[in-house]
Amino acid sequence: MSPHRPVPESLALLTEGYAWLPDLLRAEDDTALNLRLLGHPALVVRGPDAVRFFYDERHVRRHGALPGPVVSTLFGHGAVHTLDGEAHRARKSLFLPLLEADAVAGSAEHITAAWDEAVPGWREQADVVLFDAVGRVVTRGVCRWAGVPLAEDEEEALARDLLAMVDGFATPGARHWRARRARSRQEKRFGALVTEVRSGAVRAPADSVLERVCRHRDASGAELTPRVAAVELLNVVRPTVALSWFVAFAAHALHRWPGNGRRLRSGDAAFATAFAHEVRRFYPFAPFLGGRAVTDLTWEGRKVPAGGLVLLDVYGQNHDERLWKDPYAFRPERFLERPPGRDVLIPQGGADARTGHRCPGEAMTVGLLEALSRRLADLPHEVPAQDLTIPLNRVPTRPRSGMIIRLTGAPR
Numbered sequence: 001m002s003p004h005r006p007v008p009e010s011l012a013l014l015t016e017g018y019a020w021l022p023d024l025l026r027a028e029d030d031t032a033l034n035l036r037l038l039g040h041p042a043l044v045v046r047g048p049d050a051v052r053f054f055y056d057e058r059h060v061r062r063h064g065a066l067p068g069p070v071v072s073t074l075f076g077h078g079a080v081h082t083l084d085g086e087a088h089r090a091r092k093s094l095f096l097p098l099l100e101a102d103a104v105a106g107s108a109e110h111i112t113a114a115w116d117e118a119v120p121g122w123r124e125q126a127d128v129v130l131f132d133a134v135g136r137v138v139t140r141g142v143c144r145w146a147g148v149p150l151a152e153d154e155e156e157a158l159a160r161d162l163l164a165m166v167d168g169f170a171t172p173g174a175r176h177w178r179a180r181r182a183r184s185r186q187e188k189r190f191g192a193l194v195t196e197v198r199s200g201a202v203r204a205p206a207d208s209v210l211e212r213v214c215r216h217r218d219a220s221g222a223e224l225t226p227r228v229a230a231v232e233l234l235n236v237v238r239p240t241v242a243l244s245w246f247v248a249f250a251a252h253a254l255h256r257w258p259g260n261g262r263r264l265r266s267g268d269a270a271f272a273t274a275f276a277h278e279v280r281r282f283y284p285f286a287p288f289l290g291g292r293a294v295t296d297l298t299w300e301g302r303k304v305p306a307g308g309l310v311l312l313d314v315y316g317q318n319h320d321e322r323l324w325k326d327p328y329a330f331r332p333e334r335f336l337e338r339p340p341g342r343d344v345l346i347p348q349g350g351a352d353a354r355t356g357h358r359c360p361g362e363a364m365t366v367g368l369l370e371a372l373s374r375r376l377a378d379l380p381h382e383v384p385a386q387d388l389t390i391p392l393n394r395v396p397t398r399p400r401s402g403m404i405i406r407l408t409g410a411p412r
């Protein structure tokens, strides 16, 4: 980036990192607090009741809440994330099939097949940077599942762009501008694909994600413009590739606490689910979520005027000792003892995905993380010396090395 290019100021609040809101709340020994952010009054909340408060459309709206640089990299302009009310409900219907069991099973089938195709190549390499390797595997698998045509020689560039869009959303500087370029390249490419499908030049498999996006109609009855259709197609493909972060974390957990690998290899399905939930709870991904107050609001005696910011402390809630015993211990067993409460475990948002903004890809994420963690546990490997620190002032963070593994044998 040129040294004269302005740093988007709204990113500054994200670069404070994962400990920012939890530290402020700890200092107050409270679950809510008032702040001033970028010159605006803000209310920070946490806890299952606060989740319901935050997801009530009468309290919090999303339009105009997300910083421009986040929309320009992570979600895309006009994305479902930025809509409210009827417009949101109509657009969200496009994503609801992702919640169904056949989407969870279908995506896992294609992505584990892509993993199995990649393993022989990994065996020829001395070291495999798992974060990058999983990015390519998931890109191949999710495109096949979603009906998006992708030549083998295009896979690596697409994977790199999808990872860049996630990696650069919260950071001023080179990572941010790389993310913008990646998004603009892929919106053009996916937009052209939508136009080709609509003209009949490319055939989209019946009822595939590609076909549904191309024929979707908004609340007004109009079809999506090719650019917005591209944005929403990317809103399925891109976050699926973001599984790279969680798989790198799963590898980190298997290395630090090897007993988990033994239990995953035993084929205990309930344990695999619990392990996936604990990876999503324990490791940092989304630091917080934000919206704007629809009207003057009061929460636990704290006020925020209409238009003020309301922030839900996601990372803090997933580590709140009021909700979790030994929150900083990695213990999948906690989810065998008690299944995750809807508004308690919120790495992908809270409340109901059918009616609110909660992530519609959560069941897919859990299914894929279970399947890929089991594949990883079945893959004899060692973890050579490397920098495994996970810096909490980097958003999104990951093991600094990208999680390097060295294969020592054929999959079990």
Ligand code: HEM
Pocket: 080, 081, 082, 092, 095, 098, 235, 236, 237, 239, 240, 242, 243, 245, 246, 285, 286, 289, 347, 348, 349, 350, 356, 357, 358, 359, 360, 361, 362, 364, 365
């Ligand atoms: C929304 C996290 C995977 C599609 C969200 C939100 C979070 C999130 C925090 C915002 C919730 C809110 O604003 O209230 C994640 C993480 C993932 C993941 C950490 C795994 C690494 C997926 C997958 C898909 C997906 C696999 C699709 C296949 C979406 C969409 C939204 C969303 C479309 C917007 C929903 C709306 O605004 O109504 N996700 N997600 N995500 N996610 Fe995910």
